[in-house]
Amino acid sequence: xxxxxxxxxxxxxxxxxxxxxxxxxxxxxxxxxxxxxxxxxxxxxxxxxxxxxxxxxxxxxxxxxxxxxxxxxxxxxxxxxxxxxxxxxxxxxxxxxxxxxxxxxxxxxxxxxxxxxxxxxxxxxxxxxxxxxxxxxxxxxxxxxxxxxxxxxxxxxxxxxxxxxxxxxxxxxxxxxxxxxxxxxxxxxxxxxxxxxxxxxxxxxxxxxxxxxxxxxxxxxxxxxxxxxxxxxxxxxxxxxxxxxxxxxxxxxxxxxxxxxxxxxxxxxxxxxxxxxxxxxxxxxxxxxxxxxxxxxxxxxxxxxxxxxxxxxxxxxxxxxxxxxxxxxxxxxxxxxxxxxxxxxxxxxxxxxxxxxxxxxxxxxxxxxxxxxxxxxxxxxxxxxxxxxxxxxxxxxxxxxxxxxxxxxxxxxxxxxxxxxxxxxxxxxxxxxxxxxxxxxxxxxxxxxxxxxxxxxxxxxxxxxxxxxx
Numbered sequence: 001x002x003x004x005x006x007x008x009x010x011x012x013x014x015x016x017x018x019x020x021x022x023x024x025x026x027x028x029x030x031x032x033x034x035x036x037x038x039x040x041x042x043x044x045x046x047x048x049x050x051x052x053x054x055x056x057x058x059x060x061x062x063x064x065x066x067x068x069x070x071x072x073x074x075x076x077x078x079x080x081x082x083x084x085x086x087x088x089x090x091x092x093x094x095x096x097x098x099x100x101x102x103x104x105x106x107x108x109x110x111x112x113x114x115x116x117x118x119x120x121x122x123x124x125x126x127x128x129x130x131x132x133x134x135x136x137x138x139x140x141x142x143x144x145x146x147x148x149x150x151x152x153x154x155x156x157x158x159x160x161x162x163x164x165x166x167x168x169x170x171x172x173x174x175x176x177x178x179x180x181x182x183x184x185x186x187x188x189x190x191x192x193x194x195x196x197x198x199x200x201x202x203x204x205x206x207x208x209x210x211x212x213x214x215x216x217x218x219x220x221x222x223x224x225x226x227x228x229x230x231x232x233x234x235x236x237x238x239x240x241x242x243x244x245x246x247x248x249x250x251x252x253x254x255x256x257x258x259x260x261x262x263x264x265x266x267x268x269x270x271x272x273x274x275x276x277x278x279x280x281x282x283x284x285x286x287x288x289x290x291x292x293x294x295x296x297x298x299x300x301x302x303x304x305x306x307x308x309x310x311x312x313x314x315x316x317x318x319x320x321x322x323x324x325x326x327x328x329x330x331x332x333x334x335x336x337x338x339x340x341x342x343x344x345x346x347x348x349x350x351x352x353x354x355x356x357x358x359x360x361x362x363x364x365x366x367x368x369x370x371x372x373x374x375x376x377x378x379x380x381x382x383x384x385x386x387x388x389x390x391x392x393x394x395x396x397x398x399x400x401x402x403x404x405x406x407x408x409x410x411x412x413x414x415x416x417x418x419x420x421x422x423x424x425x426x427x428x429x430x431x432x433x434x435x436x437x438x439x440x441x442x443x444x445x446x447x448x449x450x451x452x453x454x455x456x457x458x459x460x461x462x463x464x465x466x467x468x469x470x
Contacts, residue, residue: 012275013213013284014214015281016278017046017047018035018047018049020032020051021082022219025248026057027224028220031223036070036073038264039073040073042267042270043271044267044271045072045073045074046074046280050070050076051079051080054078056111059118071119071121074124076126078127080110081111083129086107087132087439088129088132089443089448090440090443091107091134093445094447095136097139097345098345100135101136104134104136124146124280126146127150128149131432131435131436133151133152133429134451135163135451135455138153138165139165140166141167143165147167147281148167148169152425152428153168153425155421155461159171162320162459164346164458165458167285167288169212175195175216176215180222182218182259182262183251192269196269212284224259226248226250226251227248228248231248289462295324295338296338297338300404301404301405303316304328305405307398307401308398308410312413312419313417314419315460321397321418321457321459322346323342323460324397328397332364344378345378346380347454348454351392352392355414356412357391358410359411361407364410367384371384386399391412395413396412398411418457419457421459422452425456426449429448433448
């Protein structure tokens with residue numbers, strides 16, 4: 001796989017995405033059907049992100065034709081209710097990471113089960129609904145051995161990351177904007193011209209490690225309607241009873257041939273471009289789902305040098321900060337040639353801060369056993385007792401790195417609470433979540449942002465299997 005900044009000529013892994021979500025208008029079922037069939041006709045694999053209640057409606061309406069057409073493609077979950085309140089972020093607003101995971105699964109479990117049963121195949125992951133995101137959704141997918149699409153979590157040069165135990169796909173160079181163009185040939189001409197120029201620039205330039213490109217093909221509902229079904233009903237927190245839901249207006253029937261014809265044009269363009277390797281999302285997941293099984297003592301010592309020099313919590317290209325801390329604790333209690341990679345979530349509450357502490361190295365090493373014991377819960381503790389002092393877990397990581405290097409005394413900077421990269425992730429979340437028109441205007445995101453920062457203890461790039469083997 002290409003290294004960051006390197007110009008490459010290999011075909012670009014390309015995922016064609018569809019968000020299937022309208023819970024009101026039956027005519028949108030037909031759009032899903034002919035889109036899935038047209039992709040198959042052109043030898044293209046699509047990735048359809050299906051809302052659980054939509055799948056249940058197909059079953060109720062007897063739309064086995066839609067279900068069978070989708071079986072030729074990759075199927076992901078798009079939540080049970082999408083824009084019906086409470087949304088994903090609303091469920092997690094006042095919860096810590098563990099509470100939020102349980103609440104999400106309680107809300108969405110039956111929708112997931114029903115979608116798998118109706119489609120007749122396992123769901124490969126979960127795709128974000130609108131701008132509704134919480135770190136718990138990645139944790140839930142990781143716990144289930146699945147991945148997360150349209151993630152808010154990415155790293156410069158690494159659009160595929162491990163976060164909260166799940167594979168997260170941050171959309172790079174997304175080609176989108178087709179929803180509102182299919183019904184008008186001139187608009188479609190402009191969209192295709194823009195697409196061609198964008199593809200030329202992307203394919204000729206430097207691409208990041210573990211790169212991929214997203215073609216967000218469309219929301220089938222928005223292709224055949226003049227507005228989004230949810231904007232008509234659920235904007236700004238509105239949540240009318242089902243009997244009052246109103247469908248979005250459909251385009252006139254005479255535009256259907258135009259819509260289909262322009263969708264065909266897009267399929268033909270993609271199928272004919274030999275720079276693109278069109279695959280389903282499930283295939284892409286298989287290329288990135290490997291992880292380093294262990295870290296050697298020598299490599300761990302090199303990491304400890306970096307931690308001590310930089311006086312901060314950090315991760316590497318192969319190990320999260322939490323995994324590094326677990327290995328450091330094992331090295332302090334039972335040193336050996338190498339240490340298995342142990343996954344653990346970040347702490348559930350913010351580590352305390354009290355300036356820079358100076359600690360005795362022997363006491364720091366003794367405290368490692370307490371961290372390992374606490375981590376058996378699945379979560380890092382927010383703080384650890386070192387001698388008679390309560391030390392935040394990030395500060396303790398810095399001190400332990402110094403102790404491993406034989407320094408005496410060692411420093412524990414309380415500002416080191418989580419990896420510095422967590423701030424950029426949290427800023428992206430804070431910027432995008434309020435932009436979705438469905439969300440209430442007065443959401444307090446402070447808990448979501450706190451839990452996002454804390455779970456960045458689990459953050460690291462997801463390397464391709466070729467990079468891991470190399």
